[in-house]
Amino acid sequence: MIYADNAATTKMSSAAIAAMMPYITEYYGNPSSLYLAGQKAKEAIERARESVARCIGAQPREILFTSGGSESDNQAILSAAMIGKKQGKRHIVSDPIEHHAVLHTLKKLEKEGFEITFLPVYGEGVVRAEDLKNAVRDDTCLVTVMYANNEIGTIQPIGEIGRFCRERGILFHTDAVQAVGHIPVDVVKDGVDLLSASAHKFHGPKGVGFLYAKRGIPLSNLIEGGAQERGKRAGTENVPGIVAAAAALEESAAKMEENARKLSALRDRLICGLSEISHSALNGDAHKRLPSNVNFCFEGIEGESLLLLLDDKGICASSGSACTSGSLDPSHVLLAIGRVHDVAHGSLRLTLGEDADTEDVDYIIRSVKEVVERLRGFSPVWRDLTSGKKPFIL
Numbered sequence: 001m002i003y004a005d006n007a008a009t010t011k012m013s014s015a016a017i018a019a020m021m022p023y024i025t026e027y028y029g030n031p032s033s034l035y036l037a038g039q040k041a042k043e044a045i046e047r048a049r050e051s052v053a054r055c056i057g058a059q060p061r062e063i064l065f066t067s068g069g070s071e072s073d074n075q076a077i078l079s080a081a082m083i084g085k086k087q088g089k090r091h092i093v094s095d096p097i098e099h100h101a102v103l104h105t106l107k108k109l110e111k112e113g114f115e116i117t118f119l120p121v122y123g124e125g126v127v128r129a130e131d132l133k134n135a136v137r138d139d140t141c142l143v144t145v146m147y148a149n150n151e152i153g154t155i156q157p158i159g160e161i162g163r164f165c166r167e168r169g170i171l172f173h174t175d176a177v178q179a180v181g182h183i184p185v186d187v188v189k190d191g192v193d194l195l196s197a198s199a200h201k202f203h204g205p206k207g208v209g210f211l212y213a214k215r216g217i218p219l220s221n222l223i224e225g226g227a228q229e230r231g232k233r234a235g236t237e238n239v240p241g242i243v244a245a246a247a248a249l250e251e252s253a254a255k256m257e258e259n260a261r262k263l264s265a266l267r268d269r270l271i272c273g274l275s276e277i278s279h280s281a282l283n284g285d286a287h288k289r290l291p292s293n294v295n296f297c298f299e300g301i302e303g304e305s306l307l308l309l310l311d312d313k314g315i316c317a318s319s320g321s322a323c324t325s326g327s328l329d330p331s332h333v334l335l336a337i338g339r340v341h342d343v344a345h346g347s348l349r350l351t352l353g354e355d356a357d358t359e360d361v362d363y364i365i366r367s368v369k370e371v372v373e374r375l376r377g378f379s380p381v382w383r384d385l386t387s388g389k390k391p392f393i394l
Contacts, residue, residue, distance in 0.1 A: 002360050003316045006292060007150055007178060007351035012244070013203035019247035020205065020240035031237050032228065041239045048246035055253045056195065057186035058212050064219070064229050065242050068209035069177035070101035071222065072196035075211055075233075077105045077144055079220040080171045080194065081114060084141020091140045095119045095127050096336040097154075098146050099175055103332075106144075119145075124285035125154040125337045132161060142171045147179035147195075151333040151349060152284030153293025155183065162191020171217070177201055177209075181252035182290060183260065187212055199241065204248035208241035259354045263291035266352055266361050270294045273365030277372055279385075279394045283334060283347065292352045297339060299394045300382035301346045301375040309371040315364055318349045342381070343393050 003011070023044060029037030031045055046060070053060045066072045077092075084090060094106060096118045106116050119131045127145055136143070143165050148155045158174055165172035173194035179185055180195075181202025187195055194217065198209035213219055225234035252259075271282055271294055279299040298306070303319035310317050319331070330344035339347075350364065376382040384390040 001314045001316065002356075002364065004350045004352055004356070004360075004364060005316045005318050006353045007153075007201075007349065008318055009200045009206065010203045010353065012200075012205055013248050013251055015251045016199075016204050016244040016248040020244035023240040023243050027239075031239060032226075041237075044239060044243050045237055048242045051246040051250055052210055053212075055185075055249050056180065056197075056212060057188045059215060061230075062187075062212055062215055064211045064213060064232055065237060065245075066209050066211050066233060067207055067238075068200070069099070069175065069196050069198035072198070072209050072211035073099065073101040073173075073175055074105050075219060075222050076173045076194035076196055076213070077102065077109070077142065078222070079213070079218070080142040080144075080173060081109050082220045083171065083218065084114075084139075087141065089139040089141035090114045091117065091137050093117045093119065093132060093135050093140060093143045095121055095145055097121050097125060097149055097151075097333040098144070099150055099177070102144055102146070102175055121154075121336055123338050124288070125149060125152050125283070125333070126285055126288055127156050127161070129157055129160045129164060133164060136168060136170060140168075140170050142173060144173040144175070147174045147176035147185065148183065148290050149284065149333060150178050151331055152295045152337070153178070153289040153351075154284040155179070155288045155290065158190045158192070165193075166191045178290060181249055182256065182292070184256065187214070193217060199245035199248060202248055202252045204245040205241045208238050208245045210245070255354070260291040263352055263354065263356070266356055266358065267291060267294055269358065270350065270352070270361050270364060273361070274368060277369055279392055280372075281343075281394045283337065283339070290351075294350045294352075296348050296350075297334070297343045297394065298346045298348065298372050299343055299392060300379050300385055301372060303345055303347045305375055306346070306348055306368075306371055309374065310367060313367045313371070315367055319347045340393060 027040040029041050031042040049060045049063045053063050117135045119127050145156050162172050171193045175196045177198045180197040193214045195212040200206040219232045223234045274296050281297050283295040330341050334344040
């Protein structure tokens with residue numbers, strides 16, 4: 001099997017598994033308890049907090065452990081909105097290719113009287129700083145722009161956005177779920193006030209993540225009921241998950257430069273090979289993208305059929321976000337960058353892991369070529385295109 005869906009989730013690393021096991025089998029006490037077994041667990045959480053903070057340039061007290069990226073996104077955005085509301089500011093700036101954890105939260109706030117401005121992302125899927133500067137107003141309380149897109153892999157100009165927001169006194173949140181552990185992230189240098197991350201995207205376990213909140217930013221609680229996480233996130237802490245997340249992030253950070261260099265070369269090889277397929281197109285900027293991400297559209301086919309046939313060949317891939325895999329609608333990200341519905345339906349996302357090699361990439365290229373040709377062979381849409389009944393778009 002070739003696993004090429006690392007944007008959806010990653011395999012847990014050996015380091016993460018080894019780190020979590022003692023807190024399942026031996027130090028399993030409740031970290032809120034006063035006896036030694038509980039305090040051992042508490043100490044492990046605090047060490048993990050220090051480790052995570054160090055990896056993103058934060059202070060330990062600025063790290064809040066959560067269940068993952070979606071919870072972190074929700075708490076960050078709702079907290080910033082409540083701060084703005086108290087100041088009489090109800091305007092938020094974002095973009096249309098955010099993860100649904102952000103978009104649905106913004107929709108909720110819109111129903112509560114907030115006004116949302118979505119910046120254009122153009123054909124390359126990248127926000128432009130000048131558009132942001134023109135969009136902010138005196139009543140803007142938050143800018144939320146993801147660090148790297150989960151579908152097309154484009155990396156946003158976070159440092160430039162952060163500096164501008166800092167100058168204007170506007171809170172800046174970034175969903176960095178796809179970025180943390182894969183590309184350098186420094187919340188101080190980037191001017192970030194709030195940042196979301198999820199462990200299972202960097203070889204940690206599912207069900208654990210963190211929220212960075214710059215010191216002095218009051219957070220609104222999503223979960224009430226206890227004094228855990230300084231009273232900002234009630235519920236008994238997932239000690240094994242937290243410890244494993246920190247171990248996974250430390251390892252990913254240590255190997256980041258090496259992995260990025262290797263994956264970028266494999267990514268470019270994959271892009272070059274898939275570009276040979278007629279009437280296909282790479283989605284997102286060819287250079288400002290994550291080292292592992294390749295996203296293509298193939299005209300005249302359905303993405304779901306493509307995935308099933310690739311699965312038969314032992315290739316795990318996706319057509320977009322794993323969170324919307326049950327939806328029949330085309331990707332909102334692809335529509336936002338200008339792909340029409342018919343083309344957006346024929347999309348393929350391949351996200352490589354660190355264990356991939358050139359043989360894997362070449363096999364993927366051959367397989368995709370074979371499957372696309374097969375699907376086009378009995379596609380009525382493709383017949384209409386090749387006969388001239390319909391014009392080609394790609």
